[in-house]
Amino acid sequence: MTHQPNRFEAVTEVAAPTLDDNDAPPRRFPRRAQLGLAALLLLATAGTGIYLAGGRPAQADAPPPIPDVTVSAPLQRAITEWDDYTGRFEASQAIDIRPRVSGQLVSVHVRDGDVVRKGQLLYTIDQRPFQAALAEARARAAAAETQVALARSEYARAARLLSDEAISREEVDALRAAAKSGEAAVAAAQAAVRSRQLDLEFTQIRAPATGRISDRRVDVGNLVSANDTLLTTLLALDPIYFSFDGSEALYLKAQRRDGGAATTQQVEIRLQDESGYNWRGKVDFTDNAIDPGSGTMRGRAVIANPDYFLVPGLFGNMRLTSGGSVQALLVPDAAVRTDQARKVVFVVGADGIVAARAVEPGPMVGGLRSIRNGLKPEDRVIIKGVQFAMPGGKVNPRPGRIDPPAQLAAAAPAQIPNASQATLAVN
The missing domain is CATH 2.40.50.100 (RNA polymerase II/Efflux pump adaptor protein, barrel-sandwich hybrid domain)
Known part of the structure; x- marks a missing residue:
């Protein structure tokens, strides 16, 4: 019977190289070893295929964990808002002594x-020349008084003779005129005396x-x-004035708030080396026109200065009340985020979904930011972990609290447009 080579033998023989006469014959494995090697190759190929095809299943991407955030209702407090101005002190009276x-x-x-x-x-x-001039004026006044006394006496005698027709009426009229002229001369002399007295006083x-x-x-x-x-100059310093210029926007704001009525506005002033507003007064003058060159309105405040500490020319920062106390919502300044051209605050609903609320920020109050519009007292504001929150995303809210402001004075000047300063209202 003729032997038929199987598939493995055919592959082995085809792959065998040809030999030259000078080459040594290749080492040939026994047939049984060749069959075993081929089987091992098949098993290895099959195992690799199974592995690549998913013999070990790939793990699916796990969803990110829900971030933890701290939420709190905004703090409600009565605050007094202020508008910021800069200006300089000046004397309430400046007099040249001449x-x-x-x-x-x-x-x-x-x-x-x-x-x-x-x-x-x-x-x-x-004083000596003026004393002499005064003495001369008094002497002339005495002479004038003597002359008028004589004229009055002559006129009186003539008036008695007129009834007896012993004197003409023309003579009586002349004597009366002389008496009147003498009285005028006395008045002039007395006026000269007073003038010389004034010169002596001066x-x-x-x-x-x-x-x-x-x-x-x-x-x-x-x-x-x-x-x-x-000779010298004199400056009246108690009270002292503080002159400042306000923008047209602030002027219109005050006019619309007060309805155009004249109101006394309280001011507080801080000097360059002071951290607090230690000087207080009130506005007593607002100019009657806006300067067309600068677009500002000139104003003036009166400040008590009994110890003359303040002097003209000092620079100061002034804040002026922009109305009475108002109820405001306060949140940490870090909770207010910038979304393009608007300011937003992230709030968490009952379902844990984050929503962005567009707000109108106000001034800083003791380290907290006041919110004028856009926020409700019952909103749950994200005060910590706001960097992990995204609008529409889900968070794990944990209750927290906003600590009340530790100080009444406002913090550093606000960086938000139209947000000036504010302090807690004093009950």
């Missing part, structure tokens, strides 16, 4: 920079108001000219 008569300056009664009271003697001009230059004087501009011994020579 003499009202000419003469030689003979004495200075105050030191440079003194605080003086109204009516206090400051300078003295040589030789003593007194403070026209209470305030602080500057240094003297003229030394003793110099001649001064009436209404011309500047």
Whole structure:
């Protein structure tokens, strides 16, 4: 019987290389070993196929865990909102001290920079010429009084003779006119006396108001000219003014809020080296027109300054009440997010789904951000973990609380447009 090679033998023989006469014959495995090797190759190929085909099933992607967030209802507090201004202090009165008569300056009664009271003697001009002029005016007044006394006596005698027709009426009229002229001369002489008295008084230059004087501009011994020579300047500093400029938007806001009625607005001022608003006063003047060049309205506040600590020229930051106390909702500033051109707050519904609420932020109050519109008192606001929340996504809300503001003063100036400052309302 002729042997028929099987499939494995055929493959083995086809794959065998040809030999030259000089080559050594290849080592040939026994047939049984060749069959075993082929079987092993088939099993290995089959196992690999099973593995690649899913012999070990691939694991499906697990869904991400639901993030934990902390939620709380917004804090409700009564706050007082303020508008921010900048300005400078200026004297409530600025007076140039000048003499009202000419003469030689003979004495200075105050030191440079003194605080003086109204009516206090400051300078003295040589009084001797004015004393002499006053004496001369008084003498002329005495002579005029003598002349008018004589004219009155003559007129009285003539009036008695007129009834006896011992004198003509023309003479009586002339005597009466002379008496009237003498009376006018007396009045003129008395006026001259008062004028000389005033000149004598003007030789003593007194403070026209209470305030602080500057240094003297003229030394003793110099001649001064009436209404011309500047002796010093005086600034009234109690009270002191604070001048500021407000934008047209703030002016319109105040007008619409107050209905155009004049109201007394309280102000608080902070100096450059102060952290709190320690100076308080009220607005007493608003200009009658908006400056077309700058688009601002000029205003002025009055501040008590009994110890003269404040001086003209000091720079200050002022906040002005923009209305009475209002109820506001407060949330942590980090809870307010920016979504393109709007501000949003993430809230969690009863089903755990996050929703974005567009809000109108207000000023900072003791580290918390006030919300003017867009939020409800019963909303559950995400105060922690807001970075893990997405609108429409599900979260695991955990209850938390918003701590009340620890201070009444407002924090640093707000960075949100139209959000000025606010403080907790004092009951």
